[in-house]
Amino acid sequence: MLVLTRKVGETILIGEDIKITLVRIEDDQVRIGISAPKDVPVYRKELVEEIGIENIRAAEAARKGAEALEKLSKVKPIPKHNSEKQPKKSSKD
Amino acid sequence: MIIETVRFGELEIDPETILEMPEGLVGIDKAKRFCLLQESSDSAFKWLQMVDEPGLAFVVINPYDFFPDYELEVCESDAELLGMEAPEDAFVLALLTLGPEGREITANLVAPVVIGTKTRRAKQVILEDERYTTKHPLVGDALQATDSAAG
Missing domain, CATH: 1.20.5 (Single alpha-helices involved in coiled-coils or other helix-helix interfaces)
Structure with a gap:
């Protein structure tokens, strides 16, 4: 495994499209920002x-x-309030 | 076509109704072809039965039946995989885990199975959404319904 040392605010690039930024360090927690193409889970x-x-x-x-x-198998659904609700297609991508 | 199931024995199913899950379920990669079975037409519970593995089946619900405020977003690449152009092109199932007596039923809302109705392709989507976990108890109205149904 490649291990790099970074300061807060510094970024690592993986390939051309993936950016990993060290956002904040607090005690033993590190907040990391990840920017990747939408087809990279x-x-x-x-x-x-x-x-x-x-x-x-x-x-x-x-x-x-x-x-x-x-x-x-005998249980019926509870009365629906907004059963027509469907998954949203993401608009932010 | 005839499929073997542990719970229902041999079943004749219409091959057109088979759900393809190209990526399998998380942690169960081999689970790629399913059919959706229902014991009684008005039951809230269905079975997601694996076509090629008689013993592999899941109890599932429509999460909106029990969690009316449930929300999920399908990302662009998943929408493409599922052939989903509009929200109506998909339906959602949540996998249940049951306690020994059928009590302590929990629904996995962080990783629902989304099924594209046009393509019959399905995917277990992982939601990076802090509101949801793998274990949401089916409580309140839902369990009262269980009790009254059990009589």
């Missing part, structure tokens, strides 16, 4: 790992919880 690693674990748990729970689901 940027996620916190622990979030991706947590989602992977939750997916596996969800699959296991669905296997084991089959009986409990018998009654769930």
